[in-house]
């Protein structure tokens with residue numbers, strides 16, 4: 001082979017290798033996981049029936065901004081958007097393709113089911129909205145994490161998303177975790193009281209039934225700290241035989257979380273953010289309404 005042809009061949013091979021290396025580097029930089037990747041947006045509802053939800057979540061509490069900060073320690077390769085929007089009458093929440101949508105219809109349903117005053121079990125009215133609202137967003141956030149980070153899931157994804165949400169609750173301030181869990185359990189219990197027992201078709205669904213989701217949440221709370229959550233588990237009617245295995249269940253979930261999720265969390269930021277106080281003051285439904293009316297007038 002002629003020496004010039006040889007040099008040409010080597011140069012070409014070198015050029016190809018360098019290009020491949022640059023492409024790989026660009027991909028790595030492009031997909032680099034970083035903190036503060038959640039962005040939020042509130043679409044003002046066209047239906048006037050939902051304006052009070054817009055006022056409550058956006059103008060009054062900046063609820064999504066708080067969630068954005070709470071989720072800031074998670075290192076993600078791409079931005080994730082959380083948006084509050086109308087959903088053509090569907091009371092729902094969903095994750096799809098980089099966006100979590102929380103429907104006004106869903107929050108309005110929680111609002112309408114809010115008790116007037118503190119319940120006999122000691123649950124604050126506002127917690128029956130904030131608890132399930134946060135639980136739902138964290139559940140959808142779990143779907144996003146599984147998708148963004150290729151997290152392997154054994155068992156049903158819907159149950160894993162519930163477990164992620166409950167686990168995160170339990171990393172927060174214990175008094176706030178308690179309020180969130182009681183508020184969420186209340187909503188499951190009301191749902192069960194107001195609907196007929198699940199049909200055979202519902203058992204075939206991808207989600208566990210509301211009854212099971214309530215017991216699973218209570219079991220995780222009790223398993224994480226039996227002393228702190230014993231009364232909550234008893235008031236939520238968690239049977240003794242299930243209580244006996246909750247600590248083991250919690251440990252298994254904790255192992256999965258620490259193996260699969262913790263490597264994608266900034267520990268210093270998490271320490272700072274998870275220990276903050278997040279929940280609004282305990283107030284009756286009437287006071288919240290008065291507050292909203294006051295805001296409307298100004």
Ligand SMILES: [Zn+2]
Nearest residue numbers: 139143158161
């Ligand atoms: Zn789900």
